[in-house]
Amino acid sequence: MKTEFLGSGDESAAVDRGRAADGKYGMGVEFADITAAAERIKGRVVFTPCPPSGALSQAAGMSVYCKLEYLQRTGSFKERGACNALLLLSPEQKQRGVIAASAGNHALGVTYHAMLQGIPVTVVMPQTAPLTKVVNCQQMGAHVILHGNNYEEARQEATELGKQEGLTLIHGFNDRAVIAGQGTLGLEVLEQVPDLDAIIVPIGGAGLIAGVAMAIKSRKPEVRVIGVEADHALAYMSALKEGKPVLTKVRPTLADGLAVSKVGENSFQIARKFVDDVVVVKEADIARAVLRLVELEKAVVEGAGAAPLAACLAGLVPELKGKKVVLPLCGGNIDTTILGRVLERGLASDGRLCQFTATISDRPGGLAQFAALVAGEGANVVDIEHDRAFASGDISTVVVRCVVETRDAKHIQTLHERLRKEGFEVAFPKH
Known part of the structure; x- marks a missing residue:
């Protein structure tokens, strides 16, 4: 090129x-x-x-x-652009302060380098911004405003506030x-x-x-x-x-x-x-x-x-x-x-955590038999939940929702086949 x-x-x-x-x-x-x-x-x-x-x-x-x-x-990486932009501001712009809109990282970069240079900073972040980014900006001295459900709404608010208060807008990527x-x-x-x-x-x-x-x-x-x-x-x-x-x-x-x-x-x-x-x-x-x-x-x-x-x-x-x-x-x-x-x-995407449902006996020993079978296949039960109210018409059975640790997708398939072979009615997600 x-x-x-x-x-x-x-x-x-x-x-x-x-x-x-x-x-x-x-x-x-x-x-x-x-x-x-x-x-x-x-x-x-x-x-x-x-x-x-x-x-x-x-x-x-x-x-x-x-x-x-x-x-x-x-x-x-946002510090790179933020630092460069702040260093290029005029003395008057630095004195008035800056404003930035960000989902988090640009706000952090601007806040940190503005703090080092003694520049007042306001950041507008969407209400969905990760809490750790919001808190870190506040701890470094930024005036944080949570506004909107996404970056674009936060950016619009930052633009308007910048005009109203005479603040220099440091755009995060433009x-x-x-x-x-x-x-x-x-x-x-x-x-x-x-x-x-x-x-x-x-x-x-x-x-x-x-x-x-x-x-x-x-x-x-x-x-x-x-x-x-x-x-x-x-x-x-x-x-x-x-x-x-x-x-x-x-x-x-x-x-x-x-x-x-x-x-x-x-x-x-x-x-x-x-x-x-x-x-x-x-x-x-x-x-x-x-x-x-x-x-x-x-x-x-x-x-x-x-x-x-x-x-x-x-x-x-x-x-x-x-x-x-x-x-x-x-x-x-x-x-x-x-x-x-x-x-x-x-x-879960890796096939190392799997959720499925199974119909098992609700009589004494039914759950133990099922769990032993799962363990015998090398899977580890992480969570299990009984559903009696919405089970089948057979009151001697119960539907259980299981979350198990497995090795990979092939292991899930092996467990599926073994449970069916032993007569359990099971429903596994497709992989």
Whole structure:
């Protein structure tokens, strides 16, 4: 792919040109903006490791390197763009303060770096934002406003409040300085894994993939840049179909960081020039990827950060088999209560947690016989519930709902066949 830059001019002009009074950039972003951002934020954000993972390489069938962005102080890559944007504000803008809308990670990044620079900050977050992100913003001194049921409603509120109170809006994925800051991740990857074949980047508002794709393609156009979206949030795919960003319906997703209903105009114009392909992962794929990262890498990563691995494990990038691939694990801010649910869904998707119903004898010894049979097949009963009121007409039987731990889908099938062979009426989910 031929490398194309948006805009022209020297570095200082590229930085200043188009910077409006409200802190938003115009359409143009150049590679020079990314390299300038890297120098500007050096020492202010973590140069995160990008080690190889033997376990994930074996699971995915490719040579996997993980860029550990969850090790940033606030737990995500968002610090890069936030830090760069704040450093470019005028003294007057810093004195008045800034405002940001975010599902969480951008709010954390802006809050942290605004705190370090003594800039007053207000963040507007949807009411569905993870509690841990809300609390962390408040603890760092941000004025947090919970508004709306999704990011778009929060963004609209932040825009209006910014106008009313004279605050500079730091857009999470459409601000030129933010996009340039996110691109510094790509520069680091090229330094750490110079012979990479591909990088798989999650897409929410498209700010990260826009910056990373421009950074990598500008230096090594032969490297494949692949985006990944959650099937409950297809803003980028919709934009590709329509040729421009459009408002799309977003359903609740395990990857709350990707739950954006409309990608940024600036981000989209850049990404469509540099991104080679986009794949879509299902909720079960995301849950399984979060589980794999906990088990194999001992890493707690949120759904959005696990999306690149989800694409690999789901077999959506077969062309990368045997290739050297970088996966940005771009966020680790997940509520502990939600983590438990995600891991359970991952186990279920993996065939290691199974729910089924069975009709058993309601006479003494009936349950013991059933449980012994399940145990004999190597499955472990985690939960069991009796349903006598809605059982069959035979009052000597009872329906039980069981949750059991199994090894995999094949083990579930073996258990199913054994129970039927022993005369139990059972209903298993399809795998």
